[in-house]
Amino acid sequence: MPPSESTTTIDGRRIGNPLGHRIFYALIRVAGRRAAYALLRCVIFYYVLLRPSVRQNTLHYLRRRFPGHAPVERFFDSYRMCFEFGKVLVDRAVMGIRGPGEFQISLRGREQLLGLLAEGKGLVLVTAHVGCWQVAMATLGCLETPVNMLMRREEGELDRHYFEHSGENPYRIIDPAGFLGGTLEMLGVLKQGEVLCVMGDRVTGSARNAVPVDFLGGRAAFPFSAFKLASTTGAPVVVMFTCKTGPGSYALELARVIRVSRDLGRSGEAAAPYVAEFAEALEGFVEKYPYQFFNFFDLWNQSTDSR
């Protein structure tokens, strides 16, 4: 599927071109997920072989996750990582087009989550660009508490969120491009005892809102806004990651509960120990699922400017 106007970065949902995405959606409708995977193998091979920028985007992470790998091994690491990412995009579309019954999704830590919610201070759920977080987040409906997600539709995104296929959005979206980055809305939902989901591995907005911590052998920039919100409201922070556990199964796992002290202050340094806990949990995830890390930014080469 060599596209004429394709974008070749894989930061988020910009890979491919509109026609390519529509072909996949049609294939899923007609022949199902496995047929889409088969086409995906060819498409990914094309991109990884002939589009160096795609391969390059995977190397920030792969060089640190597999420091001893030779260039040939690294090529296949890139291929595998991109293929896993492609499968997640296919699965997401499958869920939207054919319904959630196509997958078995398990929530590990449900009772603990319910206990934390019962404290009445809301819940800050910090996750990362791993597995298929959108699919797994759909399981949070069992908490019977409104779920709010901080996320932004970027210009140029081609792939659809899974709920955009079915028209049913399981969570309310808070736009970080809104007034004060959606901060007041986020405070509001926590004060109402609701769940707030944020990505803990992507710095958006000012570099002042990030702090460097150890991650895969280097200092990587992670945002600390979620921990600041938790400090202000007293809400517990839960670190949860999704992973593809089989051809038709996903799990949403509670990796860690972090209690942030009250009145943390404005500086990133004060939040650093909590951010480091998150990074440590994420490191544990990528040790276990090395090819399901889909943050294609160079986390180790981002400036921070915390006061």
Place this chain on the structure above:
Amino acid sequence: MTTKDKLKHILIEELNLEDITAEDIGDEEPLFGEGLGLDSLDAVELVVLVQRHFGIEIKDMEEGRAALQSIATLAAFIDGRRTA
């Protein structure tokens, strides 16, 4: 000290605003963006500071949106809640 003056001193001290005095902050100057240059995390801090120093909780975020425009609007919000 008026509520406005108190707010200015609180902002400078608690948000570590460097090279700026209370006199430099205009009552109508926007707190965020191109005005005083505060950002979204400063907004969180500001909500905490208003609660800590004035005992007033900004619960309604729509109300907070109107209050957090400038020193003047925030002071009016605080004074209004005190007399309510």
